[in-house]
Amino acid sequence: xxNNIKFLQGNxxxxxxxxxxxxxxxxxxxxxxxxxxxELSSAMLPKIGGxxxxxxxxxxxxxxxxxxxxxxxxxxxxxxxxxxxLKQENIGYACITEIPCxxxxxxxxxxxxxxxxxxxxxxxxxxxxxxxxxxxxxxxSPTSVSETFELTVKAFNFSEKYRTPVILLMDEVIAHMREKxxxxxxxxxxxxxxxxxxxxxxxxxxxxxxxxxxxxxxxFGEGYRYNVTGLVHDETGxxxxxxxxxxxxxxxxxxxxxxxxxxxxxYEEYLIEDSDILFxxxxxxxxxxxxxxxxxxxxxxxxxMFVLKTIxxxxxxxxxxxxxxxxxxFVPEMNLGQIRQEVERLVKTDCNIYGINKANGEIxxxxxxNDYVKGVLGKCLAE
Amino acid sequence: xxxxxxxxxxxxxxxxxxxxxxxxxxxxxRAIAVAIEESNLDKDKVCIVSGIxxxxxxAGYMDFNTLHTTHGRAIAFATGxxxxxxxxxxxxxxxxxxxxAIGGNHLIHACRRNxxxxxxxxxxxxxxxxxxxxxxxxxxxxxGTTAPYGNIDKAFDICQLxxxxxxxxxxxxxxxHVNKMVExxxxxxxxxxxxxxxxxxxxxxxxxxxxxxxxxxxxIKEMKHKFIDISAKDKLSKDDVKNKIFMxxxxxVKEPEYIEEYxxxxxxxxxxxxx
Ligand SMILES: Cc1ncc(C[n+]2csc(CCOP(=O)(O)OP(=O)(O)O)c2C)c(N)n1
Ligand code: SF4
Numbered sequence: 005x006x007n008n009i010k011f012l013q014g015n016x017x018x019x020x021x022x023x024x025x026x027x028x029x030x031x032x033x034x035x036x037x038x039x040x041x042x043e044l045s046s047a048m049l050p051k052i053g054g055x056x057x058x059x060x061x062x063x064x065x066x067x068x069x070x071x072x073x074x075x076x077x078x079x080x081x082x083x084x085x086x087x088x089x090l091k092q093e094n095i096g097y098a099c100i101t102e103i104p105c106x107x108x109x110x111x112x113x114x115x116x117x118x119x120x121x122x123x124x125x126x127x128x129x130x131x132x133x134x135x136x137x138x139x140x141x142x143x144x145s146p147t148s149v150s151e152t153f154e155l156t157v158k159a160f161n162f163s164e165k166y167r168t169p170v171i172l173l174m175d176e177v178i179a180h181m182r183e184k185x186x187x188x189x190x191x192x193x194x195x196x197x198x199x200x201x202x203x204x205x206x207x208x209x210x211x212x213x214x215x216x217x218x219x220x221x222x223x224f225g226e227g228y229r230y231n232v233t234g235l236v237h238d239e240t241g242x243x244x245x246x247x248x249x250x251x252x253x254x255x256x257x258x259x260x261x262x263x264x265x266x267x268x269x270x271y272e273e274y275l276i277e278d279s280d281i282l283f284x285x286x287x288x289x290x291x292x293x294x295x296x297x298x299x300x301x302x303x304x305x306x307x308x309m310f311v312l313k314t315i316x317x318x319x320x321x322x323x324x325x326x327x328x329x330x331x332x333x334f335v336p337e338m339n340l341g342q343i344r345q346e347v348e349r350l351v352k353t354d355c356n357i358y359g360i361n362k363a364n365g366e367i368x369x370x371x372x373x374n375d376y377v378k379g380v381l382g383k384c385l386a387e
Numbered sequence: 388x389x390x391x392x393x394x395x396x397x398x399x400x401x402x403x404x405x406x407x408x409x410x411x412x413x414x415x416x417r418a419i420a421v422a423i424e425e426s427n428l429d430k431d432k433v434c435i436v437s438g439i440x441x442x443x444x445x446a447g448y449m450d451f452n453t454l455h456t457t458h459g460r461a462i463a464f465a466t467g468x469x470x471x472x473x474x475x476x477x478x479x480x481x482x483x484x485x486x487x488a489i490g491g492n493h494l495i496h497a498c499r500r501n502x503x504x505x506x507x508x509x510x511x512x513x514x515x516x517x518x519x520x521x522x523x524x525x526x527x528x529x530x531g532t533t534a535p536y537g538n539i540d541k542a543f544d545i546c547q548l549x550x551x552x553x554x555x556x557x558x559x560x561x562x563x564h565v566n567k568m569v570e571x572x573x574x575x576x577x578x579x580x581x582x583x584x585x586x587x588x589x590x591x592x593x594x595x596x597x598x599x600x601x602x603x604x605x606x607i608k609e610m611k612h613k614f615i616d617i618s619a620k621d622k623l624s625k626d627d628v629k630n631k632i633f634m635x636x637x638x639x640v641k642e643p644e645y646i647e648e649y650x651x652x653x654x655x656x657x658x659x660x661x662x
Contacts, residue, residue, distance in 0.1 A: 029471050050652045055470050060496040064463035067456065067493075071436075071467025074454065075475065079467070097457050224452040224468060225475050227431045231447055233455035242401065242447060243455075 008187040014152045014178040015040035017185050018082070018108060019048060021156030024188070025195055027106075028054035028077035031068035033061050033087060036120045037176040038110035041082035062087035066094035066107070073105045074232065076223035078160055082108035086117055088127060089134065095169050096135030097234045099257065102211070102219065104163035104198055106156070108172040110179045113365045122365025123176035125287055128342040131171045132316050138254060140261035142268060143171040143316040147290040149183035154193070155270075155313065161196040162268060166260055167218050173315055175338070177288035177367060201228060210241040213252075217260035261317060270313035271322060275301070279308030281377065282330040284323065284347050286312040289336050289368060296336075296373035305381070318346050327351045334377060336360035336368050356380075396420035398450045406441060409603025411562035411588035415509050416445040418565050418586070419478070422572035423451075433476045436465040438490060440482035440516045442509035442588070459489030462497045465504050473503070473646045476576065483510040484522040487543050491523070498552035498581050502645040505575040505582045508545055511590035519593030530597045549583040550638045556582035557638040562589055563610040564634065571636065580644045587614070587634075 012020065018041055022030075030045040046056040054077070059065040065081045072079040083091060088109040098105055111127045113119025127134075131143040142162050146152040156172055163170040201208045201220040210230040212219045222228035235243035236250045244250075261268065272290075275297060276282065285293040290311045300307040310326050312319065327333055327347070333355055335344040344359040351357060360376050362368050389399055397420065406412050423433060433451040437443035439458035446453040452475075456464045461479045469477045486494050486508050497504060513531055514520040521531030523543045530537055550557045556578040558571035568586055575582035587610060589595065591603040600606050615628065617635035 029467065031467055050649070051656045053653055053657075055649060055653075057466070057470055059463065059466070060492050063460060064466070064493050064496070067460040067463035068467030068470070070456075071454070071464040071469075072471040073467075075468040075471025077471040079471070093457055094460065223472070224434050224454070225432055225472050229431060229450060229452050231453045231455065233447070234457060235455070 008189065010185045010187055011182055012149055012185045013040065013180060013182050014146070014149045014174060015110065015180070016044055017149045017152040018156045018172065018174070019044040020185070020187060021153035022080050022106065022160065023048060023052065024153070024193065025157040025160035026078045026197070027080050027160065028052070029069070029072035029079040030054075030056045030081065031059050031065040031072065031079070032081045032083065033059055033065050035084045035087045037112055037179050038082045038084045038108060041108055041110070062090035063094065066091040069105045070094060070098050070101070070103045073103050074224050076225065078104070078164070080106040080108065082110065084110045085112040085114050085124075085127065088130060092134040096137070096139065098169040099135065099139040099141065100234055100236075101232050102167035102221070102257075103169070104167055104221075105169050106159045106163055106172060107169055108174060110174045110176060112176060113363065119365040121176070123288065123338060123367055124363065124365065125175055125289065125338040126342070126363060127173065128315060128339065131173050138258075140168065140258050141171065141316050142166070142168060142261065142314070143173045144270065144313060145173040145287045145315050146178055146313070147287060147311060149178065149181060150185040151313070152178060153185055153187065157193055157195065158270070161194065164196045164198045165218070166264065167198065167221060168261065173287070175287045205229070209239045211237060211239050213239060213256060217256050217263065265317060268314055268317060269319045269322065271319055272311040272313065273326065274309045274311065276308035276310060276326050278306055280306045280330065281308075281332045281334065282327060283307065283309035284312070284333060284335045284343060285309055285337070286315060286343065289338065292368055292370045292373060293336055295370035296377070299370060299374050300377060305377070307377070312343070320350055323347060323350050327353070327355060330355055332380070333357045334360055334373070336373055338368060339363050392417065392420055392424055396424055396450055397448055401448050404448055405444065407592045409589065409591040410441070411511065411590070411607070412442050412445065412509050414562040414565055415507070415568065415586040415588055416448065418568040419445075419480070419507060419572055420449065421569045422576060425569070426573055426576050428476050428576070432474055433478065434465075434468060435478050435480060436461045436468065437480040438482065438485035440485045440514070441590075442480060442482040442511075442515070443485060445480045459485050460493065461485065462490060462493040462504065462506060466497060466502055469502060469504055470646060470649070477504045478576070479504060479506040481506060481508050482515070483508060483512065483524040483545065484514045487523045487545055487548065494549070495552040498549050498554040498583070500645040501553055501555055501580045501642050503579055503581070505572070505578070505584070507572060507575070508583065508585045509588045510545060510585055511588040511594055513590050513594040513597075515590045515593055519597055532593070532597070545585050546583070546637050553581070554583045555580035555638065555640050555642050558636045559585040559587065559634045561587035561610040561614055561634060563607050564614065567634070574639070578639070580642060
């Protein structure tokens with residue numbers, strides 16, 4: 005009955021999820037704390053007829069993943085901090101050429117080689133704005149090992165459905181923690197494949213403006229010969245140097261994500277309704293925060309939390325809604341306030357917004373959160 | 388009326404190309420088309436992958452699956468494409484700067500892996516697209532817009548580089564010796580493993596002008612005299628080869644190919660499962 009109950013590490017759950025979603029190609033370059041993802045992929049993929057390749061660096065890995073996806077295989081790469089920086093140019097390429105792929109970034113302390121083995125949540129903004137210019141992106145962040153499995157499947161699904169690179173923004177705590185995972189049977193979880201062209205090859209427009217804003221994708225070798233370029237291109241895929249086409253393309257790229265927020269935004273609400281103070285949190289911080297919320301409740305302080313599972317696009321309307329009537333918002337995160345700034349941008353009330361931050365490689369404990377909150381509350385009462 | 392070669396292999400509606408008058412890149416692009424045509428390949432399986440540069444613009448003109456990537460990364464994109472679908476005939480077109488400067492790491496590692504990709508390098512000894520800066524193949528003492536007093540770097544010999552890194556077919560020709568170019572590209576396509584064909588090109592606009600080499604025709608004429616076939620090497624005296632550059636086939640060997648080796652691993656599990 006329960007032979008699919010597994011005791012997995014976050015990084016392992018990521019690979020299992022990827023294979024469940026149909027991953028058949030992985031290209032990567034080892035870096036702590038993401039390395040186990042490459043190692044397990046290299047062991048598992050040949051067993052299912054898939055392929056693993058260790059490339060010469062992260063730039064090459066990202067390039068190979070795009071090539072692999074265009075060649076018809078669901079493709080993934082995994083990296084950490086400095087490697088994520090290296091991938092950025094080609095992530096931008098995947099955005100404009102609309103090639104589905106998944107990029108896992110198990111964050112580590114930085115900048116630069118920083119803190120290789122310590123946890124961090126410092127790449128929130130790099131996930132959003134790491135590549136140049138304006139473009140949409142989807143980034144998901146799991147709070148547990150079993151959620152890592154689930155969100156990896158969703159990352160592949162979003163990438164295929166919306167023809168876009170999707171970033172799985174993990175942290176070292178989740179990546180290296182072991183927890184129970186009930187691996188779903190085939191068919192239990194939805195698996196989405198890219199939309200294929202239904203027209204003759206001479207009628208195919210690789211970047212057609214369809215109603216859903218997502219063009220059908222022919223893989224190379226399937227009889228539709230077309231051009232793929234990172235330059236601004238028209239519906240046929242050929243470069244154009246026209247302001248109106250540039251605007252049209254960017255509008256469609258943004259539109260295909262922004263018009264599907266209901267589908268893309270994943271979040272969890274915990275004891276928000278009657279709460280006075282609200283936490284906004286993500287990744288491993290959701291765990292410390294949950295315990296802090298429970299502790300505060302036990303002491304009669306009405307706390308609640310909002311957990312972002314989809315980090316990008318940012319759930320703007322939802323944040324506005326849940327922060328209404330709250331006296332205070334606390335944003336604990338293992339960086340110097342990257343999510344807090346997003347919240348501040350959105351919440352324009354008298355409500356005070358406080359960051360609880362650490363970027364020194366140390367996890368923020370529930371006690372630390374409790375003490376911080378009580379410190380602020382005490383000060384307010386004194387005033 | 389476009390010729391049969393043009394009609395069969397080019398996106399006629401994308402022509403004329405935007406290369407400067409006298410640029411050698413068009414001659415090399417046509418040589419590749421002729422080689423593909425004469426190799427009787429299934430057009431739907433041919434993929435042309437290019438990087439960024441004047442040379443890399445070739446992909447857009449050619450009527451195959453074409454992938455115009457980021458600067459220097461064409462070979463890495465091509466690697467993923469080929470591994471994902473080994474039925475594809477993957478041909479990379481790259482400039483000397485694209486392939487040996489920013490893309491140098493990918494070039495040597497693709498050679499080392501001996502993955503079944505054919506890479507053709509349009510070597511005009513300069514960065515054309517960005518306006519004539521010196522590249523890793525600009526000869527020592529020659530000029531570029533970023534080497535106004537003469538280049539002090541030592542130039543790469545791309546064929547030696549590829550041979551040393553493990554490519555299993557390596558050849559060089561020029562836009563003057565265009566029939567040889569066709570022959571080598573054909574052999575490269577047929578070769579199982581990583582093949583590299585260097586096509587020496589002419590950039591009259593920047594390289595020619597900066598180094599006072601005369602007209603486009605003068606540049607191409609110079610190739611006629613400067614390049615001698617490697618097969619004649621033993622018969623030539625030191626004086627004969629002074630100031631000359633070798634062309635021809637430098638390497639043609641059989642070695643295990645990357646994807647074939649990978650399939651052996653996959654097959655291992657297939658067998659295990661069938662027991
Ligand atoms: C990451 C990056 N760096 C720099 C450039 C600018 N750039 C475009 S083409 C080019 C050089 C191309 O030279 P080469 O490969 O020799 O080809 P050619 O134009 O001479 O045919 C450079 C430096 C770029 N597009 N991307
Ligand atoms: S700049 Fe040089 S390489 Fe580029 S198109 Fe003109 S002649 Fe050719």
